[in-house]
Amino acid sequence: xxxxxxxxxxxxxxxxxxxxxxxxxxxxxxxxxxxxxxxxxxxxxxxxxxxxxxxxxxxxxxxxxxxxxxxxxxxxxxxxxxxxxxxxxxxxxxxxxxxxxxxxxxxxxxxxxxxxxxxxxxxxxxxxxxxxxxxxxxxxxxxxxxxxxxxxxxxxxxxxxxxxxxxxxxxxxxxxxxxxxxxxxxxxxxxxxxxxxxxxxxxxxxxxxxxxxxxxxxxxxxxxxxxxxxxxxxxxxxxxxxx
Numbered sequence: 331x332x333x334x335x336x337x338x339x340x341x342x343x344x345x346x347x348x349x350x351x352x353x354x355x356x357x358x359x360x361x362x363x364x365x366x367x368x369x370x371x372x373x374x375x376x377x378x379x380x381x382x383x384x385x386x387x388x389x390x391x392x393x394x395x396x397x398x399x400x401x402x403x404x405x406x407x408x409x410x411x412x413x414x415x416x417x418x419x420x421x422x423x424x425x426x427x428x429x430x431x432x433x434x435x436x437x438x439x440x441x442x443x444x445x446x447x448x449x450x451x452x453x454x455x456x457x458x459x460x461x462x463x464x465x466x467x468x469x470x471x472x473x474x475x476x477x478x479x480x481x482x483x484x485x486x487x488x489x490x491x492x493x494x495x496x497x498x499x500x501x502x503x504x505x506x507x508x509x510x511x512x513x514x515x516x517x518x519x520x521x522x523x524x525x526x527x528x529x530x531x532x533x534x535x536x537x538x539x540x541x542x543x544x545x546x547x548x549x550x551x552x553x554x555x556x557x558x559x560x561x562x563x564x565x566x567x568x569x570x571x572x573x
Contacts, residue, residue, distance in 0.1 A: 334368050335416025336435050337463065340423055342373040343388055343402055349378030351423040354572050356383050358427035365432050370414065372406065386412050392474045393481070400487035401473070403456060409467040422457040424545050426512075426537040426571050433535070434460060437504070441466075441495045444538065445503040446488070447514045452496050456488035457538045458509050469494050507533040511540065512548060517561060527562045545571065 338359050342352055352371050359369055369383055376385040389405025406420060419434050434442075441461050443454035473480055473490065484490040495501040510516075516528040516537070528548070531537065539545050543552040543561050549571075551563040 333413060333415065334366050336365055336367040337414055337416065337418040338363070338367055338369045339406060339414075339418045339420050340371050341388065341403060341406065341420075342371060342375070342423060344374075347423045349376075352383065353378075353380045355421060355423055355425070355427075356380050357572055358570065359421075359431070362427045362429060362431050364430065365435055367435075368414070370412075372411075389470075391470060393477045396481070399485065400456065401481075403487050404470040404473055404491070407461070407466045407469040409464050411463055414463045416463060417460055418463050419460045420456070420458070421536075422538075424539045425457055426539070426545060426567065427535070428531070428537055428570055429535045431535055433508070434458070434504070439502040440500040441498075442502045442504055443488075443492065443495075444509045445506070447511050452492055452501060453489050454492040454501070454503065455509075455538065455540070456491060457540065458504065458536055459491075466498075507531075508535045509538055510534045511538050513539075513541065513543065513559070516564075517559070520558065520560075523560050523562070525562075527566070528564045530566050 340352060340355060356369055370386055371379060371383050372386045372388050374388045379385060389408045391402050391405045393401050417435060441459070443456060443459040446453045446455040469491065480490055484493065492501060510531050512528070515531055517523055518526045518528065539548065542554060542559070545567065548561055548564045549567045552561040
């Protein structure tokens with residue numbers, strides 16, 4: 331493999347996401363990233379993945395049984411990630427890429443992440459973040475050495491990661507409209523959500539799904555507990571995402 335200093339990286343572990351999610355993400359990246367790059371999936375099960383996807387072993391992260399809350403993601407900061415080098419753009423498997431994403435590599439900064447919509451403090455959303463490969467192994471090392479204290483202090487991996495990068499003085503956020511939340515920015519307010527389909531955000535590059543509905547629920551239609559979060563089928567998704 332010819333070395334490239336731009337990398338798209340993702341992770342798949344367990345049974346929450348099947349190989350179709352990785353393959354869809356690969357298709358969206360190839361359609362929307364014109365810069366030379368590598369696409370790498372770190373996984374414990376490569377069965378069913380597109381043959382053009384580079385597969386690396388899932389980096390191990392030591393923590394005791396309990397709510398997982400994304401702690402496995404911290405393995406991406408290990409010192410040695412095969413022969414990867416340069417900048418890595420991490421993408422969750424359940425994002426929807428709407429437009430060209432070249433700017434995510436052009437934006438200046440050592441560490442960039444989404445500003446989380448649910449918090450007024452510094453916490454970011456780690457569905458999309460960029461970092462320097464191999465430069466911050468202390469992130470995962472410190473977590474493993476202090477995992478009981480950290481898991482008591484921080485609800486999930488993205489809260490700890492945001493805090494750690496803030497302490498380093500390198501925490502920076504993507505531009506506001508580049509990444510938006512499907513359920514925060516696309517769903518119509520009640521009762522219009524029962525009659526109108528979700529809004530397609532015009533200026534957004536990557537659409538983020540967190541909690542419910544997930545992408546497949548959004549596409550097919552979804553009704554949450556007590557009917558409060560009702561989503562009419564979001565058919566415009568098929569213009570961007572191979573269902």
